[in-house]
Amino acid sequence: xxxxxxxxxxxLMLGGAGLVAFLWSLRSGQYDDLDGAAWRAIADDEPPQxxxxxx
Amino acid sequence: MQVTRDFSHxxxxxxxxxxxxxxxxxxxxxxxxxxxxxRGLSAIPDVTLARVNLTDxxxxxxxxxxxxxxxxxxxxxxxxxxxAYPFETESAEAxxxxxxxxLLRCLGVAAFATMNVMMLSIPVWSGNVSDMLPEQRDxxxxxxxxxxxxxxxxxxxxxxxxxxxxxxxxxxNMDVPISIGVILALGMSVVETIHHAEHAYFDAAIMLLTxxxxxxxxxxxxxxxxxxxxxxxxxxxxxxxxxxxxPDEISQVPVAAIHPGDIVLLRPGERCAxxxxxxxxxxxxDQSLITGETLYVTAAQGTPVYAGSMxxxxxxxxxxxxxxxATLLAEITRxxxxxxxxxxxxxxxxxxxxxxxxxxxxxTALLTILGWVIAGASWHDAIVTGVAVLIxxxxxxxxxxxxxxxxxxxxxxxxxxxxxxxxxxxxxxxEADHVIxxxxxTLTLPDLEVMNAAxxxxxxxxxxxxxxLSSHHPVAAxxxxxxxxxxxxxxxxxxxxxxxxxxxxxxxxxLGRPSFCGAEGLVGLTDDLDPEASIVAFSKGTAKFILSVRxxxxxxxxxxxxxxxxxxxxxxxxxxxxEPAVTAAAHALSIPExxxxxxxxxKIARIExxxxxxxxxxxxxxxxxxxxxxxxxxxxxxxxxxxHLSQATADLVFLGRPLAPVVAAIDASRKALHLMxxxxxxAIGYNVLAVPVAISGVVTPLIAAAAMSGxxxxxxxxxxxxxxxxxxxx
Numbered sequence: 113x114x115x116x117x118x119x120x121x122x123x124l125m126l127g128g129a130g131l132v133a134f135l136w137s138l139r140s141g142q143y144d145d146l147d148g149a150a151w152r153a154i155a156d157d158e159p160p161q162x163x164x165x166x167x
Numbered sequence: 168m169q170v171t172r173d174f175s176h177x178x179x180x181x182x183x184x185x186x187x188x189x190x191x192x193x194x195x196x197x198x199x200x201x202x203x204x205x206r207g208l209s210a211i212p213d214v215t216l217a218r219v220n221l222t223d224x225x226x227x228x229x230x231x232x233x234x235x236x237x238x239x240x241x242x243x244x245x246x247x248x249x250x251a252y253p254f255e256t257e258s259a260e261a262x263x264x265x266x267x268x269x270l271l272r273c274l275g276v277a278a279f280a281t282m283n284v285m286m287l288s289i290p291v292w293s294g295n296v297s298d299m300l301p302e303q304r305d306x307x308x309x310x311x312x313x314x315x316x317x318x319x320x321x322x323x324x325x326x327x328x329x330x331x332x333x334x335x336x337x338x339x340n341m342d343v344p345i346s347i348g349v350i351l352a353l354g355m356s357v358v359e360t361i362h363h364a365e366h367a368y369f370d371a372a373i374m375l376l377t378x379x380x381x382x383x384x385x386x387x388x389x390x391x392x393x394x395x396x397x398x399x400x401x402x403x404x405x406x407x408x409x410x411x412x413x414p415d416e417i418s419q420v421p422v423a424a425i426h427p428g429d430i431v432l433l434r435p436g437e438r439c440a441x442x443x444x445x446x447x448x449x450x451x452x453d454q455s456l457i458t459g460e461t462l463y464v465t466a467a468q469g470t471p472v473y474a475g476s477m478x479x480x481x482x483x484x485x486x487x488x489x490x491x492x493a494t495l496l497a498e499i500t501r502x503x504x505x506x507x508x509x510x511x512x513x514x515x516x517x518x519x520x521x522x523x524x525x526x527x528x529x530x531t532a533l534l535t536i537l538g539w540v541i542a543g544a545s546w547h548d549a550i551v552t553g554v555a556v557l558i559x560x561x562x563x564x565x566x567x568x569x570x571x572x573x574x575x576x577x578x579x580x581x582x583x584x585x586x587x588x589x590x591x592x593x594x595x596x597x598e599a600d601h602v603i604x605x606x607x608x609t610l611t612l613p614d615l616e617v618m619n620a621a622x623x624x625x626x627x628x629x630x631x632x633x634x635x636l637s638s639h640h641p642v643a644a645x646x647x648x649x650x651x652x653x654x655x656x657x658x659x660x661x662x663x664x665x666x667x668x669x670x671x672x673x674x675x676x677x678l679g680r681p682s683f684c685g686a687e688g689l690v691g692l693t694d695d696l697d698p699e700a701s702i703v704a705f706s707k708g709t710a711k712f713i714l715s716v717r718x719x720x721x722x723x724x725x726x727x728x729x730x731x732x733x734x735x736x737x738x739x740x741x742x743x744x745x746e747p748a749v750t751a752a753a754h755a756l757s758i759p760e761x762x763x764x765x766x767x768x769x770k771i772a773r774i775e776x777x778x779x780x781x782x783x784x785x786x787x788x789x790x791x792x793x794x795x796x797x798x799x800x801x802x803x804x805x806x807x808x809x810x811h812l813s814q815a816t817a818d819l820v821f822l823g824r825p826l827a828p829v830v831a832a833i834d835a836s837r838k839a840l841h842l843m844x845x846x847x848x849x850a851i852g853y854n855v856l857a858v859p860v861a862i863s864g865v866v867t868p869l870i871a872a873a874a875m876s877g878x879x880x881x882x883x884x885x886x887x888x889x890x891x892x893x894x895x896x897x
Contacts, residue, residue, distance in 0.1 A: 144222070154654075
């Protein structure tokens with residue numbers, strides 16, 4: 113049962129990582145436009161020569 | 168005079184030498200639009216960010232501060248085929264967005280804690296029936312406490328705050344039993360863990376919070392979405408005014424940037440966006456949005472004008488007394504205040520349920536404790552059983568019963584073109600059994616229509632339409648629109664207050680007052696048909712025609728009235744307009760009861776009289792004169808074209824030209840109320856089954872968790888039945 117010493121913190125760390133990732137995605141505005149995000153995933157990439165120069 | 172567009176009010180400093188503006192864009196609904204707009208705008212030099220939000224139909228733009236004029240973005244979007252308007256987030260919407268984000272964070276924390284506590288609870292549950300050592304069980308319980316206590320303290324905030332607010336106001340709401348249940352469950356579990364007991368309820372408490380937060384978040388999200396649409400609609404109305412920035416120079420600025428004392432120019436065909444007094448000029452103004460009266464009023468120096476008035480014939484200079492609608496007709500303000508006070512007395516179904524529920528549950532728990540002590544159990548065991556009763560009756564399903572239905576029903580209404588302003592509007596609308604309609608702008612459309620277009624030869628009508636393009640008069644605009652005219656006639660001359668004339672194919676054509684066209688003789692033949700129509704004449708050489716222009720009834724008004732009758736709902740018209748106009752509308756729609764020339768105070772008196780008879784009144788109106796009665800009625804609705812004040816007062820707002828959303832909203836709310844009641848009975852039924860088990864003292868955390876999630880899922884599934892296939896408008 114000594115394995116618990118490793119497994120329990122490991123499980124909590126994984127859960128905590130999930131929580132941190134969720135809070136980060138929330139903060140960076142990834143839930144602001146759910147309809148748009150669904151379409152962006154399948155949009156074609158812009159041809160490179162037409163791509164506007166960005167910062 | 169030079170006119171410039173001024174967007175500086177909407178431009179924000181985004182830091183690092185960047186400027187930011189938000190635009191509301193009409194007609195964006197697919198991935199193609201999104202890519203087109205983003206590419207089109209990014210191609211403008213100096214633009215650093217162009218991102219479309221498809222959910223809210225907005226574009227966020229950032230560019231390097233410098234020479235770039237924001238008006239250029241709007242022109243570029245126009246070229247791409249989209250109408251865009253600068254947009255300012257209202258404080259109400261910003262608050263909803265912040266609240267929504269907070270609830271989502273709480274939900275994230277609670278869900279994380281639930282999953283991890285459950286991971287620890289399942290070994291305990293299975294270990295209790297096999298060979299788990301008490302030390303291991305204690306260790307797992309302590310770990311659960313370590314996760315659940317901070318998580319509940321954070322994620323429970325929405326409930327604790329609301330419960331505290333209710334208790335400080337000496338009332339109770341659903342959050343009071345929820346908070347008591349959660350705090351007692353956690354407290355008892357800590358005590359039990361200290362005493363090395365077999366059962367702890369950390370999992371049940373945190374799971375309860377998670378389920379309830381799901382309901383809260385869905386509810387909040389729907390409200391946020393409704394607000395976003397309402398905000399866009401406000402921006403798309405593009406309320407601007409021509410403000411004098413120099414003696415002869417005017418700038419088209421948003422209403423929000425106009426201050427009392429400014430002087431604005433009001434041209435023919437423009438709707439006034441401010442309150443003020445005329446200081447120069449003469450004109451006729453249409454105040455139907457304010458008084459319901461469709462006859463034009465003469466405005467000259469010293470005449471007060473209110474936001475929402477339409478200027479008809481001449482140009483006016485107006486000194487602003489209040490931007491947007493800070494001042495109002497004094498009488499309307501007073502009536503509105505009284506009516507709003509009376510309205511806040513309505514008690515929501517959820518609060519009525521919790522007022523009954525909380526005492527019953529808490530008394531049951533107390534009796535359980537006393538009962539066990541009398542039966543000879545120790546105080547410790549009796550209290551543990553009592554708390555178990557509280558946990559098992561903790562109103563998880565009850566807390567979800569109403570918000571989930573509300574979310575689904577408001578989504579269905581949203582698709583039918585109805586926006587909810589008030590949270591309890593669904594419940595109140597479902598109870599309505601009598602509808603009072605305003606006429607002008609509610610039963611009729613706010614814009615003018617040519618009623619006898621079919622009687623006029625098509626080529627003549629088209630010519631009249633082209634000629635009408637040269638005039639700013641609203642009646643001329645209606646003729647041009649009805650004729651679908653696009654190319655104005657070159658050399659057309661407008662004679663103020665008379666009409667327009669031009670020469671085409673060697674014949675003079677004229678459009679305007681019957682006397683201007685020499686057509687007075689024809690007028691007597693038609694005007695007895697249509698008491699509220701404006702008559703304009705058109706002449707080409709010696710041929711003369713009469714056009715009758717008026718506000719037409721909404722296209723489906725008759726069908727809607729019939730549908731309401733079929734549902735056994737009583738109806739009447741109360742209008743501030745003249746008798747003949749109201750009578751004509753009432754006859755056309757076969758509504759038996761009507762009142763004409765009714766003042767705002769009379770409307771309220773009528774509503775009060777119906778109230779005393781126990782009738783629940785739905786008031787549907789748009790004018791500023793309707794605002795007090797909208798507040799006085801049991802529930803109220805406004806079209807989106809209504810005066811600001813009425814829209815803000817109404818419980819529901821409907822979009823578009825048809826009147827059908829009124830019926831759709833009534834149907835959806837009746838169905839929703841039925842489901843809410845059903846859900847409450849389901850939740851109570853679950854308690855009736857579970858409470859005896861809890862009182863008998865055989866409940867384990869496993870039974871509590873299973874019963875709680877089972878009942879919550881049942882209630883959520885039942886709520887989904889409020890979805891009905893409505894036609895898409897938005």
